[in-house]
Amino acid sequence: MTFNVTVQPSGHQFSCDEDESVLAAALRAGVGLPYGCKNGACGSCRGKLLEGTMEHGPHQVKALSAADEERGFALFCCARPKSDVVIEVREVAGAGEFPIKKMPTRVAKLDRVADDVIVMSLQLPANERLQYKAGQYLEFLLKDGKRRSYSMANAPHLDEHLTLHIRHMPGGLFTDHVFNAMKEREILRIEGPLGTFFLREDSDKPIILLASGTGFAPIKAIIEHAAHQGSQRPMVLYWGGRRPKDLYMHALCEEWARTLPNFRYVPVISNAQPEDGWSGRDGFVHQAVMADIPDMAGYQVYACGAPVMVDAAKRDFVSACKLPDEEFYADAFTSEADLANPA
Known part of the structure; x- marks a missing residue:
């Protein structure tokens, strides 16, 4: 059986088979729903069910709790419709620009x-x-x-x-x-x-880039792209690791800080040892951002790395630093261990 999905506020519509997730059907139809892991772990595809009924497959409690589901929230990567449905989610412009x-x-x-x-x-x-x-x-x-x-x-x-x-x-x-x-x-x-983790180029807001470990990879691509486009938006990169050796392209970031206009780099180490000779910032990387930029009301944040870092950053930036919820963009690197512990 096939059901109709209507997306609000855009009004876009697409069909979804009963054994297909809403996200999979949207991707097939070229409708730009936000998403990350596609496995119910990161929460990027979360939205609201306004009308109709859905059934969720296995997923992480932190991405969608039972209480959240009772309040009408849904994870579209693992939700399958049981009737025609109306959903509310902010679509991502340009998400379907290139063929998969x-x-x-x-x-x-x-x-x-x-x-x-x-x-x-x-x-x-x-x-x-x-x-x-x-x-x-x-x-x-x-x-x-x-x-x-x-x-x-x-x-x-x-x-x-x-x-x-x-x-x-x-x-x-x-x-x-x-x-x-x-x-x-x-x-x-x-x-x-x-994925829908990429730079929103229709804004002129200053950008906070937040990475832990190899979460630096997509951040690196974003910085290179912005530089190539000649972007004039102020950008600051906070890259966190346990030991200095975890910042495996530290020299490249320092070069960007010297050569790119409007770009700053702040490395942060959480567990430096005496033999490291570290004299820079220490502690949790997202807390370093909060110490430097206590008011984020006028910023965009792009965060990538361990789910615990991404989750803490979103919670604290929104609740304590006035960051608009819709200006936090993230790609949490979920591992097989994360996916092996569903709700």
Whole structure:
């Protein structure tokens, strides 16, 4: 059976099969609902059910609690309609601008930039190009049917290769292979571009960029894109790690701070050891932002990294720093461990 979905306030409509998620149907119809992980973990696709009935599949409690569901909230990546429905969600302009493709890629280079981080460069087939917005991600299509998501770490105009920042998750099937067995020239299959984490260019508000660990990857692409576009918007990057070595492209960020107008860089370390010789900012990275910018009413925030950091930043920025809820854009890096603990 097929049901009709109406999106408010835009009035857009699309059909959705009863065994299909609302998000999957929207993507198929080219309707730009916000989303991130597509697995009920990050909460990016959350909205309200105004009319009709839905049934949710497994999902994280932090993304949608039972109380939230009773109040009419829904996660469209794992919600399936049981009738015609009317939903309320803020659509993302430009989300469906580029077609989602599946294609083979060849591993062109593996560059270990930290003990637990590899920069992987991917070569696309001849005469093929993956068009995407800086900040979006792709998925590797593994032979067992599973998928692994990684953000493109280079801006779209730098399209000789796609680059990804891969952090080793010990025991992780894919990253164990990347760090222990993968060779250059290996063939992988990808699908992309995916996600709605990208720069909103219809605003002139100053930008706070917030990253932890390899959450730096899509932030790096956004900075490169803004520089290429000649953006005059003030931008400040706060990049957090446990130890200084976790900021694996620290020198590049310092170079941007020297050469890009209106750009500042604030590295923050939470667990420096005496042998690190760290004399910079310490503590939690989102709290460093709050200390420097206590009033965020006129800002946009783009946050990427561990879910605990992203969740804390959104909560505290909105509640304590006057950041408008709709000006917080995020991509929480959910792992298989996160997805293995549904509600």
